[in-house]
Amino acid sequence: CMPQEAWTSELTARIAAEIKRLRADRSAQWLSDRTAELGYRVARSRISDLEVGRRTRIDVGELLILARALGVSPALLAFPLGRQESVEVVPGQELDTWTAVKWFAGMSVFPGDLPEGNEVPAVGEDFRAWQAATAPVYYFQQHQDAVADWMVAKGDYPEGLRRAVSALRWLRNS
Numbered sequence: 605c606m607p608q609e610a611w612t613s614e615l616t617a618r619i620a621a622e623i624k625r626l627r628a629d630r631s632a633q634w635l636s637d638r639t640a641e642l643g644y645r646v647a648r649s650r651i652s653d654l655e656v657g658r659r660t661r662i663d664v665g666e667l668l669i670l671a672r673a674l675g676v677s678p679a680l681l682a683f684p685l686g687r688q689e690s691v692e693v694v695p696g697q698e699l700d701t702w703t704a705v706k707w708f709a710g711m712s713v714f715p716g717d718l719p720e721g722n723e724v725p726a727v728g729e730d731f732r733a734w735q736a737a738t739a740p741v742y743y744f745q746q747h748q749d750a751v752a753d754w755m756v757a758k759g760d761y762p763e764g765l766r767r768a769v770s771a772l773r774w775l776r777n778s
Contacts, residue, residue, distance in 0.1 A: 611695040613660040615682065618691065619667065620654040622681045626674040638673040646670060679708040710741040747775045 627635050632655070636648040646666050653659040671678040683691050683704040692698045693707070699715060706712040750771040757764030 608695055609660075611692060614692065616654065616660050616662050617657060618684065618688075619662055619681045620657070620659075622676075622684050622687075623651070623670055623674065624655045626676060635670070635673055639669045642669055642672055644669045677705075677709075679705045683708060743775055743778055747772070750775055 623635070632648045632651040635651055636646055639646045644665060646669060650659065650666070651670075654662060667678050667681060671681050674681075683693070683701050685701050685705050688701050690698050690700050691704050693704045693714075697714075699707070703712070703715060707714050750768055754765065754768035754772060757768050
């Protein structure tokens with residue numbers, strides 16, 4: 605388990621290494637200019653300081669705009685899927701990178717937060733809070749799937765179209 609400061613420094617170093625790898629042979633100035641085009645300039649010096657380790661923290665705004673400028677998900681800057689087998693997601697808790705990405709994206713619960721196996725989860729405030737927090741991602745994915753079903757069914761499949769419309773109504777009400 606890393607001390608708190610070491611953990612944030614390691615997280616920032618991991619993000620910085622991905623930024624440097626993804627910009628490849630393009631300059632830090634190119635990346636700075638690209639962030640400016642997107643509406644929030646990250647100075648070339650800040651990018652360089654990140655990449656060489658002079659900066660040990662990155663703010664959320666920078667993470668988001670740099671990810672957008674590089675054409676990747678912010679989750680993939682923090683958790684380099686396919687490049688690192690596991691990461692210390694929060695201090696003292698290491699996960700495989702895929703599980704970390706799914707948690708970051710709101711696609712799954714943090715491992716260990718719910719009972720394993722056949723245990724019945726407690727219906728308490730924590731569980732309800734997790735359900736409420738992850739519901740938008742779940743419903744959005746279900747909605748996207750239902751729209752795709754509707755697109756396929758709208759021409760030639762009246763029964764499929766009825767099912768898709770019914771699913772869309774239910775999801776939108778939910």
